[in-house]
Amino acid sequence: MNAILQVKNVTKRYGGLTANNDISFDVAPQEILSVIGPNGAGKSTLFKQIAGFVTPTTGEVIYKGTKISGLPPHKVARLGVVRTFQETTIFKSMTVRENVIVSHHLRSKASLLGFFFGSSQAKADEAEFGKSADDIIDFLGLQAIRDEMASNLPQGHLRALGMAIGLATHPEIILLDEPFAGMNHDETMRMVALVRRLRDERGLTVLLVEHDMPAVMKISDRIVCINFGEKIAEGTPAEIQANPRVIEAYLGSEDAAIGM
């Protein structure tokens, strides 16, 4: 497999606590890969390490042959690996459109001084970002709330806006943190379709952390299962469903039953 992202023997310890222990897996280009596991299994920590918010104690994350673990988040984002957040994934006191425009920042060619003096490059950037923001808003079907203040949006739209922000950075890999959390069945199915379109129409590689098993089974090409900080299984949804260690991990916890 010609991997776009490789997680190699990543271990993260906090004091005496081991959040991730020797986790390795590869992600293929334009793949939808889910990381699952009971609460507290270390999924979020793993994501944070991929996006540069946390540096692994040992091990490394390789993106297109370059080591990205240890880089600050903005550099990781610049390279094309972008994380969206679980809840507050937005800038509250901006409108939807402003949220998306500001998120184009890393594609900006103008310098900070250029912004200040309003150089022609800055103006060109601004116009381009406006257009691109509108594209993304259309793509996600958010036209109706374009000029709505983000703090006034309902949950479902917030999630979509978070995704719009992620898209605005034009990532190659997008990390989605529980995109289906708190959604009802219909909303979930719409989101599943949307994540598919990210891959099919925009050519993105998608990594997601999720609890909603039916959705995960439906959407993923492959699944990595983590328990107590260790990888216990990796494979296609069918393989994961049949894996005794996965079943044990889920039965052993009070977490939602695995959706089979």
Next chain:
Amino acid sequence: MTDQTQAAPVAESRVLSTPRLLGIGVFLLVVFVLVPVFISLSGRWDFYYTLTSVALLSVAAAGVWLTFYIGRINIGQGAYALMGGYVSAVLMTQYGVSFWLTLPLAGIFCAVVSVGIGLPILRLRGVYFAMVTLVLTEVARLTALALPITNGAKGITSIPLPGELSIFGLTIIPDFATLANPKLAFYLMAALLMVLTYLVLWRIVNSRLGHLCRSLQQNEELSASIGVNTAMLRVLAYAISSFFGGLAGAIFVAISQSIYPSSFVVQDSVNFMLYCFLGGLGYVFGPMLGTLLLYFGWDLLSIAKQYQLLIYSGALIALMLILPNGVLSLLDKKGGSK
């Protein structure tokens, strides 16, 4: 929603609409023409000192406001005002540098120092950052007391008035000592500096830079994950802030012709913060208005003698109860943008 002013779409903010131009025109007219005329007619020459102070304090407050704009409560501006003042004083008295050259140097010196200080402390947030900056003011005072070059508690006195500024023999600004009315000259200088400062601030806020600052204020993690170099931007904003603080301090020294370690103390740092709060943190011109109201109010209240502080602080508390989001938040209710 606090940020109605800046919430205006990017394109629109570039265009200077007629009412806005008119407003700016009126403002400039008042500051540079009507105030001097009024003072010379009424004979209240003491107002010059008050208004000069208001202008300078609002320059320093503009810096504090900018740090607020990236989501940091800055109660350390007094430190940079003091630092700027000493840089200017030392350069003038010991090295004979012209005041006009010490002015930018004071600002730059403060900006450079603030980068060194800001790198570690800007990682702190909320109350922690506020407390550290507060302590910083105290550090500045104690440093001034301890260093030989600042002459300890005795301070630096008999600093010359700003001299002549000329380019190729052409006098741009005459020697203040030769002026019949240096008070007016200081007032005009401070007012000009204030106008320039707020022009810069307005420009920052309404450019992409301002949007990035706001993204920092609202959600630092997200800002980093969309590729903003948050550490750099924070330090940049803090350096600009400190630059303003240094400028204001240097001019204060020129006016009072002296500087002591107690020229800017914790109380001043707290005041700068209050000016910003009171004017409204969501409005570029908030700190200017806040400074005017509080400083002028304090001055006018001197007729109340021993009750001055009581009335002043009582009014402050009352204002906070009535308008917890600043005076300019009154405009919000009408739905106006500025």
Next chain:
Amino acid sequence: MEQILANGLYLGAQYALIALGLTLIFSLMNVLNFAHGQMYVFGGFVTYTVVAQFGLPFIVGLIASAVVLAVMGALIEKFLFRPVIRRSKRDESTMLLAAGIAFFLDAVILLLFGEKQRGVPKIVNGVFNWDMRLIMPYDRILIAALAVGLIVGFILFMQYSRTGRAMRALAQDRMAAQLMGVDVDRYSMIGFAMGAMLAGLVGGLLVTITGINLGMGGPTSIKAFLMIMIGGAGVISGAIAGGFILGMMESVGLTLLAAYGDVTYLMIFITLMIFLAIRPQGLMGKPWG
């Protein structure tokens, strides 16, 4: 050496008590109480009035300080902080309010008690002298013991009383405490009253030794901020640790650095800055962000 340690402990006990009040208010309401130093001064003046003006015993003065400040704290919370917290869009607004209250208390102190330095007669005479190695007046020993007693009492109260437990729950997670049925408004008020009371008590204790004056408010607040930064804001053990560490540093600094002039505090501040750069959450604080 013994002398330095003893001085440090004596200072530390008072400081810890001041920091406890500040950190209690901070942990419950996320308010940085700028007026803490003024409350301390106010408490000192109440004791002064009761003891020196009315000629009543010291203990009456101390109780009066505690009661007056507790009532003041409760009123300030109920009528000032609560409405502002509810209506303001930013957390920071409470800082403006706290600063306004600090000014206001300064003004009230000025009008009620004047700006002169005030003190009360020594409550115990005599000096403890251990072979000239350790010299400490008995009144200082008594005050330090009282301070330690109050600290212990406070900890026990927070650990074992119903009110204390409710406040700890509130400090840990406001939302969860609310869900558990803790009356948030009520305990915020009690907490603020207790914080103010602690400040007043220290003022009452120290008026017997150092006296009290109007100008002490601001510097006391700054010292209290230092302590809770060292220990970690909002943590009881941190406040106590911070208080004793600052007391010790001051004691050591004043002895060792005396030759270099008044640089002790400069050194303490710089050390703190470096410490915070490495460990932003203080000694015992929880990491965040």
